[in-house]
Amino acid sequence: MTTDQKTDIPFSPPLVGEEEIDEVIKTLRSDWITTGPKVTQFEENFKTFIGAPAALAVSSGTDAMLVGLAALGLGRDDEVITTSMTFCSTAHVIEHLGARPVFVDVVPDTLNINPELVEKAVRPRTRAIMPVHLYGHPCEMDPIMEIARQHNLLVIEDAAHALPASYKGRMIGTIGTCTAFSFYATKNLTTAEGGMLTGDADLIDRARLWSLHGMNRDAYKRYSADGSWFYEVVLPGYKCNMTDIQASLGLHQLRKLEAYQRRRREVVRAYYDAFGDIPELELPVTRPEVESAWHLYVLRLNLNRLTIDRARFIEELKARRIGTSVHFIPLHLQPYYRDKYGYQPEDFPISYDNYKRIVSVPLHPRLSDEDVSRIIKAVKEVVAIFRRRNSPGADLQG
Numbered sequence: 001m002t003t004d005q006k007t008d009i010p011f012s013p014p015l016v017g018e019e020e021i022d023e024v025i026k027t028l029r030s031d032w033i034t035t036g037p038k039v040t041q042f043e044e045n046f047k048t049f050i051g052a053p054a055a056l057a058v059s060s061g062t063d064a065m066l067v068g069l070a071a072l073g074l075g076r077d078d079e080v081i082t083t084s085m086t087f088c089s090t091a092h093v094i095e096h097l098g099a100r101p102v103f104v105d106v107v108p109d110t111l112n113i114n115p116e117l118v119e120k121a122v123r124p125r126t127r128a129i130m131p132v133h134l135y136g137h138p139c140e141m142d143p144i145m146e147i148a149r150q151h152n153l154l155v156i157e158d159a160a161h162a163l164p165a166s167y168k169g170r171m172i173g174t175i176g177t178c179t180a181f182s183f184y185a186t187k188n189l190t191t192a193e194g195g196m197l198t199g200d201a202d203l204i205d206r207a208r209l210w211s212l213h214g215m216n217r218d219a220y221k222r223y224s225a226d227g228s229w230f231y232e233v234v235l236p237g238y239k240c241n242m243t244d245i246q247a248s249l250g251l252h253q254l255r256k257l258e259a260y261q262r263r264r265r266e267v268v269r270a271y272y273d274a275f276g277d278i279p280e281l282e283l284p285v286t287r288p289e290v291e292s293a294w295h296l297y298v299l300r301l302n303l304n305r306l307t308i309d310r311a312r313f314i315e316e317l318k319a320r321r322i323g324t325s326v327h328f329i330p331l332h333l334q335p336y337y338r339d340k341y342g343y344q345p346e347d348f349p350i351s352y353d354n355y356k357r358i359v360s361v362p363l364h365p366r367l368s369d370e371d372v373s374r375i376i377k378a379v380k381e382v383v384a385i386f387r388r389r390n391s392p393g394a395d396l397q398g
């Protein structure tokens with residue numbers, strides 16, 4: 001192999017342009033570096049882009065979920081139904097409020113939460129459902145909203161992967177009670193760290209209080225002539241406001257998002273074309289009623305057709321200088337959740353079985369055509385070397 005001279009193809013590097021850098025510098029030279037005019041502008045532009053009534057910028061996607069749940073009054077002994085096939089912070093925010101995350105299994109094609117299992121998991125203490133639009137593919141929102149309506153439940157969407165995405169023509173960010181987006185470095189839009197909560201104006205106002213110490217500055221308009229110093233503390237709020245430095249990145253990233261998405265879709269098309277006839281690989285499924293954000297391209301290895309496991313597959317791609325990742329290690333396998341709630345791996349068999357086969361390959365707008373070709377070649381090479389020769393159908397492949 002001559003791979004040694006080749007440069008690395010990282011899994012998901014950020015794409016930050018000169019416009020973002022200039023804007024950050026301008027902000028740093030101004031008199032306002034924390035939450036100010038640029039955050040307000042970013043919130044305005046974001047809510048317009050999504051078509052949501054209101055938006056609140058915060059310091060992470062995790063905090064967007066946290067203040068959303070807090071503003072909805074979630075608390076001790078409440079139960080929130082979500083999935084194990086997600087990043088840990090989806091469940092952590094529920095724990096932070098003293099509530100209980102109740103995991104249910106996913107559907108086999110998209111690995112999104114299974115609405116039938118959500119319905120079965122509803123108990124007297126259930127207050128909310130937290131669907132996660134895994135990999136950018138929207139969940140089955142019609143049945144989820146119907147279950148919520150019937151049982152009077154709130155719906156807080158984890159849309160960390162789902163910017164921009166739509167379900168039956170409706171943008172993610174306009175369907176549930178509120179929706180949390182992440183602008184972490186690897187996400188489709190980045191502010192280094194950051195997040196946004198969308199929802200109706202009243203809810204977003206309450207979440208805003210929770211995001212900044214519970215300090216209500218509206219009071220100064222009522223009580224103070226010059227309005228410069230008076231405030232009231234009405235809640236024991238958190239501290240997770242976004243800064244104007246982060247919003248400087250976000251304003252330009254949002255303008256570029258459609259171009260980024262175009263490139264993501266080109267790469268996705270190249271992967272489908274290249275991998276479509278390889279029986280050792282199962283490719284992502286896109287249901288006809290959705291527009292995916294294509295945050296991740298997740299291959300599922302047909303392990304019975306290969307002589308290696310997923311870990312070795314990742315090692316082989318690494319040897320070819322290609323970065324990969326696993327999204328996610330299901331939460332019910334993680335010591336904290338496993339031990340606290342006594343979960344067994346097989347409690348969520350679809351999550352568990354798929355966990356052993358998933359590998360995310362690079363998908364981001366910085367990939368050149370040459371990068372994409374190298375990734376495709378490397379994946380095909382690894383499959384060809386480690387193909388199980390006696391598996392049915394294996395001889396059909398060149």
Ligand SMILES: *Cc1c(COP(=O)(O)O)cnc(C)c1O
Pocket residue numbers: 059060061062063086087089090132158160161181182183184193194195
């Ligand atoms: C990234 C991510 C989060 C957390 O977002 P942060 O901005 O890093 O806090 C939550 N859920 C999912 C599914 C994620 O991928």
